[in-house]
Amino acid sequence: MTFLPKPKLHHPKLAENGLGFTRRDYEGSISTLCAGCGHDSISAAIIHACFELDLPPHRIAKLSGIGCSSKTPTYFLGNSHGFNSVHGRMPSVLTGANLANRDLIYLGVSGDGDSASIGFGQFAHSIRRGVNMTYIVENNGVYGLTKGQFSATADKGAKSKKGVANNDEAIDLVAVALQLGATYVGRSFSGDKAQLIPLIKGALAHKGAAFIDCLSPCVTFNNHEGSTKSFDYVREHNAAVNFLDVIEGREEITADYPAGSVEIVRQHDGSLLKLRKLANDYDATDRIAAMNFLQQHHARGEIVTGLLYVDGESGDMHDLLGTAQHPLNGMNDDMLCPGSAALEKLNASLR
Amino acid sequence: MSQLQAVNDFVVKFANVNGSGSASANKLFAQSILRMGVTATPRNIFPSNIQGLPTWYEVRISEKGYMGARGGTDLMVAMNPQTWDQDIKSIVPGGYLFYDSTRVIPPSKFRADVNVIGVPLTAICNAQYTLSRERQLFKNIIYVGALSALLDIDPDAIKGLLAEQFRGRDKLIQANYNALELGRDYALKNLACPIGLTVRRADQIGDRILFEGNAAAGLGAVYGGATVCAWYPITPSTSLAEGFTKYCEKFRKDKETGEKRYAIIQAEDELASIGMVIGAGWNGARAFTATSGPGISLMQEFLGLAYFAEIPAVLFDVQRAGPSTGMPTRTQQCDVLSAAYASHGDTKHILLFPEDPNECFVMGAQAFDLADRLQTPVFVMLDLDIGMNDRLCAPFKWDDTKRMDRGKVMTAAELDAGRDFGRYLDVDGDGIPYRTYPGTHPTKGSFFTRGTSRDRYARYTEEGAAYQDNMERLLKKFRTAATIVPPAIRRDAKDATKLGAIYFGSTAPAMDEAIDMLAATGIAIDALRIRAFPFGAEVETFIEEHDQVFVVEQNRDAQMRTLLINELEINPKKLQRVLHYDGSPITASFIAGAIEDTAASLKIVPLRKAVS
Ligand SMILES: Cc1ncc(C[n+]2csc(CCOP(=O)(O)OP(=O)(O)O)c2C)c(N)n1
Ligand code: SF4
Ligand SMILES: [Mg+2]
Numbered sequence: 001m002t003f004l005p006k007p008k009l010h011h012p013k014l015a016e017n018g019l020g021f022t023r024r025d026y027e028g029s030i031s032t033l034c035a036g037c038g039h040d041s042i043s044a045a046i047i048h049a050c051f052e053l054d055l056p057p058h059r060i061a062k063l064s065g066i067g068c069s070s071k072t073p074t075y076f077l078g079n080s081h082g083f084n085s086v087h088g089r090m091p092s093v094l095t096g097a098n099l100a101n102r103d104l105i106y107l108g109v110s111g112d113g114d115s116a117s118i119g120f121g122q123f124a125h126s127i128r129r130g131v132n133m134t135y136i137v138e139n140n141g142v143y144g145l146t147k148g149q150f151s152a153t154a155d156k157g158a159k160s161k162k163g164v165a166n167n168d169e170a171i172d173l174v175a176v177a178l179q180l181g182a183t184y185v186g187r188s189f190s191g192d193k194a195q196l197i198p199l200i201k202g203a204l205a206h207k208g209a210a211f212i213d214c215l216s217p218c219v220t221f222n223n224h225e226g227s228t229k230s231f232d233y234v235r236e237h238n239a240a241v242n243f244l245d246v247i248e249g250r251e252e253i254t255a256d257y258p259a260g261s262v263e264i265v266r267q268h269d270g271s272l273l274k275l276r277k278l279a280n281d282y283d284a285t286d287r288i289a290a291m292n293f294l295q296q297h298h299a300r301g302e303i304v305t306g307l308l309y310v311d312g313e314s315g316d317m318h319d320l321l322g323t324a325q326h327p328l329n330g331m332n333d334d335m336l337c338p339g340s341a342a343l344e345k346l347n348a349s350l351r
Numbered sequence: 352m353s354q355l356q357a358v359n360d361f362v363v364k365f366a367n368v369n370g371s372g373s374a375s376a377n378k379l380f381a382q383s384i385l386r387m388g389v390t391a392t393p394r395n396i397f398p399s400n401i402q403g404l405p406t407w408y409e410v411r412i413s414e415k416g417y418m419g420a421r422g423g424t425d426l427m428v429a430m431n432p433q434t435w436d437q438d439i440k441s442i443v444p445g446g447y448l449f450y451d452s453t454r455v456i457p458p459s460k461f462r463a464d465v466n467v468i469g470v471p472l473t474a475i476c477n478a479q480y481t482l483s484r485e486r487q488l489f490k491n492i493i494y495v496g497a498l499s500a501l502l503d504i505d506p507d508a509i510k511g512l513l514a515e516q517f518r519g520r521d522k523l524i525q526a527n528y529n530a531l532e533l534g535r536d537y538a539l540k541n542l543a544c545p546i547g548l549t550v551r552r553a554d555q556i557g558d559r560i561l562f563e564g565n566a567a568a569g570l571g572a573v574y575g576g577a578t579v580c581a582w583y584p585i586t587p588s589t590s591l592a593e594g595f596t597k598y599c600e601k602f603r604k605d606k607e608t609g610e611k612r613y614a615i616i617q618a619e620d621e622l623a624s625i626g627m628v629i630g631a632g633w634n635g636a637r638a639f640t641a642t643s644g645p646g647i648s649l650m651q652e653f654l655g656l657a658y659f660a661e662i663p664a665v666l667f668d669v670q671r672a673g674p675s676t677g678m679p680t681r682t683q684q685c686d687v688l689s690a691a692y693a694s695h696g697d698t699k700h701i702l703l704f705p706e707d708p709n710e711c712f713v714m715g716a717q718a719f720d721l722a723d724r725l726q727t728p729v730f731v732m733l734d735l736d737i738g739m740n741d742r743l744c745a746p747f748k749w750d751d752t753k754r755m756d757r758g759k760v761m762t763a764a765e766l767d768a769g770r771d772f773g774r775y776l777d778v779d780g781d782g783i784p785y786r787t788y789p790g791t792h793p794t795k796g797s798f799f800t801r802g803t804s805r806d807r808y809a810r811y812t813e814e815g816a817a818y819q820d821n822m823e824r825l826l827k828k829f830r831t832a833a834t835i836v837p838p839a840i841r842r843d844a845k846d847a848t849k850l851g852a853i854y855f856g857s858t859a860p861a862m863d864e865a866i867d868m869l870a871a872t873g874i875a876i877d878a879l880r881i882r883a884f885p886f887g888a889e890v891e892t893f894i895e896e897h898d899q900v901f902v903v904e905q906n907r908d909a910q911m912r913t914l915l916i917n918e919l920e921i922n923p924k925k926l927q928r929v930l931h932y933d934g935s936p937i938t939a940s941f942i943a944g945a946i947e948d949t950a951a952s953l954k955i956v957p958l959r960k961a962v963s
Contacts, residue, residue: 058790100631328579333753333755351558
């Protein structure tokens, strides 16, 4: 059995969102990943975030590369079009899709092998271009699907299940995304729903390249002693800088907060990001400070999580290109074809 | 010494230094001949990797209207000291050498059997102009002036062109006229004008236009409704994306808001280019990339995905000599097989073969209809010879009643009406399923696109039967394609013959001439120009009706012949190779010679001899 449809029995008591949809309307078919795989928790968080944001499921396009992580779009948003492309190349496919129709919401799901190894170039260039998307890397430090080889995010010195140490330097995708101009950068942990769901919500509401590095332990190949991507290791070394709340609509924040403890960022679509600070010296709107903070804490062996950077005024690829507001895929002959008269004029100039 | 004598039938070659502003002067020369109603066919020759950056511009003038390369040079305009020796060598005996005689060149540097025409271009220029940029630019116009006197070209034809080129800038027009007259005066006063080679007014051109194949294909993409272009620079395809950009800016930019009804991305590599094209095609936009052989190699994995997941995509492959970097600025038709069977696994792709800029335009637009109709990648196979040269061709035409054929796209209304939607379901028996654009309907018609096997309703499956069912449907779709792609064009000889020739793409003008050459020696041959793959029934019929068929192509391994043998199960013995692949454009004399030789070795008696 290779396809497992979920019974679509609606429980009468299931809560509905603003569009009258229940959580079930955002689900996909049953996951075939290993029981306990971190990736499944991220799928659940995506479902939760989309439900809470009242997003019409069919207006979301979900794209991925190849890997266990890249399989997950089958397991959420069953009413959305999905595209499981080729290994490491989701960013270009997503970029093209976005060029074709700027009105949909684009969700790219990838793995650390997919984005930091084979697809490092495409990851980087999609960020540089400011593609309006939510790009989530489900980061387990290994190639789960091909049975546990190290990926490029594996930490130097980390041990494989067979006890072999990784000698190569790790790529920190968050650091790279910051350097390449991502306008929304977060890191989280599949085991921390409370932190992850609002991070995804903020990213979906963000205009521009939103990147989330989500540590997501591979229970089968990378959850042992000596791994730096195991549940235990990540929990012990997690250093959250803030706690995010995404508030929709234009309602004002009324409650009083002690000075310096809360930061409010208004995004393009009017959504408000309320950041409750955990690290007092952290300013999520200062890219350079964020990069420094990240490096310093990395040197101490800490895994910095939270909303690490956001630019509330960000634009996207279409703004840079000057593309028409009307989606390109919906343009008709009159909008696209210059017609015979223009051609006659051109002919006359070529004789 | 003998002096070559010819009216409207000779080859002039300009040897220049790149960046000396010679390109526009040389084009002016070619256009002035066209304005006199005589066929002139220019070709750029530009090595990619030689110091001093020499470039050559060859103009073939043909009373009979032949536009293929001829080979040999009758008049060499030697403006590049670095290539002097090689240039002198290429002149035919009795031909002419035109050079700048300001500096004395030792007699040993000339050839005894070549007529030498010295014009002190630098001296004339320096006496007249002081600014170095002026000196450089007008020197080119001065030699055009001198050549016009030597070849009896109507100066008014040149002046007319200059006036059009610099319309509204009267000072510049006058300055160019002056330079032109400087050259003419010198030649008329000091040299025997005209020489043995002359241009005589004729009426061969009609309403034809002079245009570059790459720009024509880019223009075709604009007319074809392409909105997304993702590309990575590579010779000789770059000017295609640039052409698209130019015509989009002209025709697709909102006059008031400046909003663009197109998006062009210079991607980070060819993998990203084709990835973007596939993403855009999946999402319902018409998208294309322009590249050459090395780019096609990089795109292989993605092309298998597009074939298997059935996503429209258009690729312009402007072919150059491979393998690897090969001869990057030389022409070949060497990607036929790598495009036809691109990617791993069982794949087949649609190929179109334009013969000239007009067909680059037509097929450049049509490719998008075919890609949408067939939901698969479509390759438009240009080559450097058509892509990067100006060529005389029929004027562009467009039918304003024509509408884009978006193929089988199911709408929200159809879904609501309860139509069964299976993404890979063959409802019409032509192998082509329906698709939906993402975002069409809140609860119906969504599906998952993947490169892994699935059933007719796009559900993942590893069942062999379902996989095979899908692969068979893809074959059926390919058979449908054979009935809607542009058919091959057949031209039979006047006399009945059992000899046939198959050719395609940029070989066309040389083939036309070769047929005449062969006819003159008594060899009658029927010709078939293939315009697309998969082959229509007419191709098989043509081969069946002939005893021997020559397959003329510009690559080493007879790739089109292989494709014919493989796809139509032709007896290989029946298909004779005629292969030209040194990187220069194929010539009529090469084709005629090769066919004559083979015909002789096969003991095929020329018709006339058989009769007499
Ligand atoms: C071109 C290509 N090379 C290799 C593979 C094999 N492959 C499939 S998934 C994968 C690694 C996936 O790792 P990651 O992106 O980290 O995903 P995970 O399974 O860990 O979630 C590899 C190497 C492939 N599918 N395509
Ligand atoms: S192999 Fe690892 S990554 Fe893949 S499904 Fe199992 S636990 Fe998850
Ligand atoms: Mg992984």
